[in-house]
Amino acid sequence: MTGPALGLLGIIVLLLAMFALRVPASFIMAIVGFIGIVFASSWKSAMTLLGTDLWATFSGYGFTVIPMFILLGEFIFHAGLSDRLYRAAHIWFGHWRGGVAVSTVMACSGFSAICGSNTATAATMTAVAIPSMKKYKYHPCLMGGAVAAGSTLGVMIPPSIVLVVYGLYTGQSISKLFFGTLIPGLVLTVLMMLTILAICTRHPEWGPKGEQTTWSQKIRALPEVLDILILFAAIMIALLSGVVTATEAAAASSFLGLILCLIRRKLPWKKFKAAVEDTLRISCMVFMIVAGATIFGRFMALTRLPSESAQWIGGLALPSWVVLVLMLVCYAIGGCIMDALAFLLISLPIFFELVKQMGYDPVWFGVVITLITTMGAITPPVAICCFIVSGMSKDISIGQVYKGSMYFLPAYIITLILLMLIPAYMVLMLANLVR
Amino acid sequence: ATKTADTAPAAEAKITPASKPDASPAAPAAPATPATPAAKKVKTGKIVLKYANFPPASTFPCVQMEHWKTELENRLGSEVEVQTFPGGTLLGPKNMYDGVVSGLADIGCFAMSYQPGRFPLSESVDLPLGFSSSKVASSVLFDLFEKYKPKEFEDVKILTVFTCPPANIMSSKPLQKLADFKGMELRVSGTGADVLKRLGGVPVAMPQSETPDAIQKGVVKGIISSLEILKDFNFFAYCRHVTKEDLNVISFAVVMNKETWDELPNHVKAVIDDMSRAQMEWTADYVDNHVLDALEWCGTQDGEPLKIYEFTPAEKAEIKKLLQPMIDEYAKRIKEKGLPAEEILADVQALKTKYEEQFKKE
Amino acid sequence: MNALEKLNRILTGVLAIFAGVSVIALMLLAAGNVIMRLFGFPYSGTYEMVGFLGAIVAAFALGYTQVKKEHVMVDLFSRKYPPLLKRFVDAASYLLVMAFSSLAAYAIFESGRVLKRKEEVSETLKIIYYPFVYAVALGFAVMAISLLIDFLGTIFWGEGEDSS
Numbered sequence: 001m002t003g004p005a006l007g008l009l010g011i012i013v014l015l016l017a018m019f020a021l022r023v024p025a026s027f028i029m030a031i032v033g034f035i036g037i038v039f040a041s042s043w044k045s046a047m048t049l050l051g052t053d054l055w056a057t058f059s060g061y062g063f064t065v066i067p068m069f070i071l072l073g074e075f076i077f078h079a080g081l082s083d084r085l086y087r088a089a090h091i092w093f094g095h096w097r098g099g100v101a102v103s104t105v106m107a108c109s110g111f112s113a114i115c116g117s118n119t120a121t122a123a124t125m126t127a128v129a130i131p132s133m134k135k136y137k138y139h140p141c142l143m144g145g146a147v148a149a150g151s152t153l154g155v156m157i158p159p160s161i162v163l164v165v166y167g168l169y170t171g172q173s174i175s176k177l178f179f180g181t182l183i184p185g186l187v188l189t190v191l192m193m194l195t196i197l198a199i200c201t202r203h204p205e206w207g208p209k210g211e212q213t214t215w216s217q218k219i220r221a222l223p224e225v226l227d228i229l230i231l232f233a234a235i236m237i238a239l240l241s242g243v244v245t246a247t248e249a250a251a252a253s254s255f256l257g258l259i260l261c262l263i264r265r266k267l268p269w270k271k272f273k274a275a276v277e278d279t280l281r282i283s284c285m286v287f288m289i290v291a292g293a294t295i296f297g298r299f300m301a302l303t304r305l306p307s308e309s310a311q312w313i314g315g316l317a318l319p320s321w322v323v324l325v326l327m328l329v330c331y332a333i334g335g336c337i338m339d340a341l342a343f344l345l346i347s348l349p350i351f352f353e354l355v356k357q358m359g360y361d362p363v364w365f366g367v368v369i370t371l372i373t374t375m376g377a378i379t380p381p382v383a384i385c386c387f388i389v390s391g392m393s394k395d396i397s398i399g400q401v402y403k404g405s406m407y408f409l410p411a412y413i414i415t416l417i418l419l420m421l422i423p424a425y426m427v428l429m430l431a432n433l434v435r
Numbered sequence: 436a437t438k439t440a441d442t443a444p445a446a447e448a449k450i451t452p453a454s455k456p457d458a459s460p461a462a463p464a465a466p467a468t469p470a471t472p473a474a475k476k477v478k479t480g481k482i483v484l485k486y487a488n489f490p491p492a493s494t495f496p497c498v499q500m501e502h503w504k505t506e507l508e509n510r511l512g513s514e515v516e517v518q519t520f521p522g523g524t525l526l527g528p529k530n531m532y533d534g535v536v537s538g539l540a541d542i543g544c545f546a547m548s549y550q551p552g553r554f555p556l557s558e559s560v561d562l563p564l565g566f567s568s569s570k571v572a573s574s575v576l577f578d579l580f581e582k583y584k585p586k587e588f589e590d591v592k593i594l595t596v597f598t599c600p601p602a603n604i605m606s607s608k609p610l611q612k613l614a615d616f617k618g619m620e621l622r623v624s625g626t627g628a629d630v631l632k633r634l635g636g637v638p639v640a641m642p643q644s645e646t647p648d649a650i651q652k653g654v655v656k657g658i659i660s661s662l663e664i665l666k667d668f669n670f671f672a673y674c675r676h677v678t679k680e681d682l683n684v685i686s687f688a689v690v691m692n693k694e695t696w697d698e699l700p701n702h703v704k705a706v707i708d709d710m711s712r713a714q715m716e717w718t719a720d721y722v723d724n725h726v727l728d729a730l731e732w733c734g735t736q737d738g739e740p741l742k743i744y745e746f747t748p749a750e751k752a753e754i755k756k757l758l759q760p761m762i763d764e765y766a767k768r769i770k771e772k773g774l775p776a777e778e779i780l781a782d783v784q785a786l787k788t789k790y791e792e793q794f795k796k797e
Numbered sequence: 798m799n800a801l802e803k804l805n806r807i808l809t810g811v812l813a814i815f816a817g818v819s820v821i822a823l824m825l826l827a828a829g830n831v832i833m834r835l836f837g838f839p840y841s842g843t844y845e846m847v848g849f850l851g852a853i854v855a856a857f858a859l860g861y862t863q864v865k866k867e868h869v870m871v872d873l874f875s876r877k878y879p880p881l882l883k884r885f886v887d888a889a890s891y892l893l894v895m896a897f898s899s900l901a902a903y904a905i906f907e908s909g910r911v912l913k914r915k916e917e918v919s920e921t922l923k924i925i926y927y928p929f930v931y932a933v934a935l936g937f938a939v940m941a942i943s944l945l946i947d948f949l950g951t952i953f954w955g956e957g958e959d960s961s
């Protein structure tokens with residue numbers, strides 16, 4: 001068996017093995033991908049690819065943003081700064097059911113403004129948000145779902161790795177794409193906050209209501225979060241004014257965070273050590289997930305399953321909107337079974353030509369597939385953001401994160417429908433402001 | 436296990452000269468011989484070749500790949516199918532050669548310049564010699580490979596070689612004189628890193644995908660590369676200043692897995708060999724023209740127009756002096772590897788002079 | 798068993814110390830470059846060095862991450878297996894990942910050897926970098942040893958029950 005049929009078999013084997021065996025998700029993707037390459041090509045080529053791909057993933061500059069942002073999150077967490085942030089959030093919004101989860105989504109959205117990757121956002125926000133939400137007795141499904149879904153904003157709010165890749169591959173202006181995704185990103189943020197309120201109406205015990213607080217209590221809570229606001233402002237200024245890459249911003253803010261914690265004597269050696277240890281474990285887990293998805297993606301590319309299905313859809317004599325919907329279904333399924341970015345790389349050369357021929361606006365299409373692919377990061381079974389959230393918080397099972405995330409799917413679908421119905425207001429208005 | 440008589444290395448070097456017309460006498464002469472024992476690639480009745488490439492589909496290395504595919508399929512009819520894998524989905528820039536040797540892809544296109552030290556012969560063409568076009572540099576590289584048959588390529592079959600057009604400086608801020616290089620961070624690849632360092636700048640080897648963002652933020656001030664990326668990757672959006680100084684080129688090779696090659700029927704081998712030089716020339720012509728197209732295209736775009744600067748003759752001489760040690764160091768380095776450094780460099784210079792002259796007239 | 802467990806912890810712990818030093822070095826190097834750039838002296842090798850250090854961080858933490866059972870598993874159904882089946886599947890899974898990690902270690906080591914033999918150097922700094930590749934291979938080798946110990950534990954002592 002070769003070609004697309006082998007690819008399909010590979011997907012089935014991956015799903016069975018992932019659920020039946022007790023092998024970490026990252027490794028099962030890598031193992032099935034590796035065995036698939038042996039069948040599709042040869043033992044020798046599978047070994048060559050394994051060696052070179054693992055090295056390339058582990059040593060890639062782009063990925064070093066992950067340990068740096070995790071380190072920042074861990075310093076903040078171990079120094080108790082995130083506790084204070086969440087105490088303030090609780091005082092301000094805690095009297096609503098799910099109020100702290102709502103502020104978590106807001107924080108995700110804010111963090112997305114400085115970070116272009118959903119995996120890095122997931123790792124950082126899990127470190128910061130989950131332990132604090134736990135204190136207020138939030139349900140694991142709500143916590144896991146809110147952070148996993150919120151982290152997908154990482155690529156919907158500019159800057160965005162997916163849009164950069166899309167822009168480079170299609171020659172579209174990256175600034176136009178960034179402006180174009182701003183409104184959909186904010187709409188999605190608001191819809192996610194509404195989703196949390198809706199979940200809490202249905203399961204009131206998932207996001208317990210806090211005490212009503214007075215305005216003077218609220219004002220007094222603010223100085224508490226001064227440190228973290230300074231840090232946040234520093235990162236924002238550094239990134240927006242320029243002169244640093246994402247990795248550098250993360251490294252510099254970790255360094256600043258460390259200094260801040262040392263000055264306030266919040267980070268004794270023991271806590272510093274714990275922060276570094278956590279960073280190691282989480283970074284390693286995230287790197288392995290990326291590596292596993294890469295190897296499985298190689299196998300998929302080799303079988304030509306993604307490109308042949310894309311070509312098949314392209315060849316159908318159907319009205320253009322049907323082709324568009326089929327494409328989106330393709331991206332949604334692709335996002336379920338493999339890393340969304342890898343699928344984007346494979347399918348884009350085929351789909352993009354088609355979209356241009358059908359007369360759709362390329363910037364608009366970029367925003368639409370960014371939405372669909374980032375949704376893929378929380379749709380089971382291969383759901384990278386869910387893996388990270390569950391992997392980082394010992395008492396939230398992957399099932400609970402899956403379940404919690406599913407509640408947020410309508411938010412994506414509504415955003416998608418809005419994008420289809422009123423593209424002018426959602427995307428083009430702002431995108432066309434760019435020269 | 437099928438070794439036909441003419442798979443000896445000598446046969447591989449037999450490359451049709453440029454002057455020969457496209458219709459090769461070798462192609463129709465050898466009808467498919469059923470006597471050839473069943474080989475892996477031929478067993479199914481159709482020869483399927485997997486061709487991997489690392490940059491995005493719209494770039495010139497991928498355009499030449501599609502051209503080669505079309506050309507081969509035209510010449511051989513339904514006998515062959517070339518499956519292309521652009522965009523690094525199958526193999527990336529740094530594992531392409533090893534991936535082809537292992538057989539993951541039958542054919543791979545890669546840039547030698549991204550793996551310094553490993554492909555010493557082609558590094559001679561990567562030196563900042565001031566080639567005026569891809570056509571000249573590619574022709575020099577091609578002849579050099581024919582003459583020296585580099586040992587570093589011994590475990591693959593070379594299908595063709597070519598280079599990108601000479602790298603120039605594109606920046607978000609004007610770079611008008613040599614002194615402006617001081618402390619300037621520019622994205623470079625290949626030998627460009629060394630070139631920039633010697634001119635006083637700071638080379639940054641970030642992935643191209645991160646470069647636009649980095650230029651916008653000011654992390655790097657521009658990019659040293661051939662100019663077609665102004666259009667292909669829309670670097671025009673970030674860089675409105677071009678300093679026209681032909682620096683280095685980046686050399687590429689298209690290689691085939693040795694076993695795949697050995698298993699191909701003779702008439703297919705003949706067609707592929709016959710296409711080798713023509714493919715190099717087609718690619719070089721295409722990309723040289725593409726640079727002109729890109730510059731023209733920049734003129735049609737809105738906003739601040741592209742400004743082009745040139746160094747003064749005195750500065751050009753100074754640059755030459757600053758970069759000369761690179762050539763000396765290269766000679767020393769490859770001499771240690773047992774290569775005839777002086778002879779190679781003399782050949783490069785002679786070929787460069789010859790082709791600069793030849794293509795100027797056209 | 799205790800001796801094996803102890804060996805496992807020492808081995809993974811030592812590598813983890815190197816990984817920890819690397820992550821701090823990574824932070825200082827990248828942050829330092831920001832400061833240097835502000836003063837107009839950015840250091841050109843930073844990007845490459847940061848990438849290499851990142852590789853050490855992730856690879857040297859592999860075994861340590863395995864000891865702490867951090868690698869996330871989709872155990873929706875397998876969590877509910879009866880104890881004996883679970884023990885069996887656990888053992889098989891450890892064996893599978895161990896085999897893979899050993900292969901990965903060997904494959905990475907081999908690709909490092911190619912770099913060494915072909916005298917390839919890094920793009921900007923022009924330094925030999927195969928030792929970093931070897932280091933990543935070492936990380937996977939230690940991961941394999943750690944999994945072997947987990948496997949033995951599951952078979953003979955019924956341990957290796959993960960806490961996640």
Ligand code: NA
Pocket residue numbers: 111112113114115116117153154155156157158159160
């Ligand atoms: Na973002």
Ligand code: NA
Pocket residue numbers: 335336337338375376377378379380381382383384
């Ligand atoms: Na998914």
